[in-house]
Amino acid sequence: MIVCHCHGVTDREIRACVQNGARTPTDVGDHCGASTGCGGCTELVAEIVHGERRRLCMVKSDVAAAPRAQSSAMAG
Numbered sequence: 009m010i011v012c013h014c015h016g017v018t019d020r021e022i023r024a025c026v027q028n029g030a031r032t033p034t035d036v037g038d039h040c041g042a043s044t045g046c047g048g049c050t051e052l053v054a055e056i057v058h059g060e061r062r063r064l065c066m067v068k069s070d071v072a073a074a075p076r077a078q079s080s081a082m083a084g
Contacts, residue, residue: 014045
């Protein structure tokens with residue numbers, strides 16, 4: 009879905025920015041221009057950035073926990 013109509017930026021592009029290292033809405037704006045025009049999408053961009061960062065943290069913790077779970081299962 010298009011989030012930033014001024015620059016034609018989609019939610020997927022914003023998530024990709026976060027996956028590639030953007031940590032804040034300002035970082036995303038620097039990369040793709042989202043929320044640097046009229047500002048009408050600023051809150052939504054921030055919400056998407058926060059949600060994607062949270063999702064990535066959960067994925068990383070699941071990946072980190074997986075080897076321990078497998079080795080525990082093998083030991084038992």
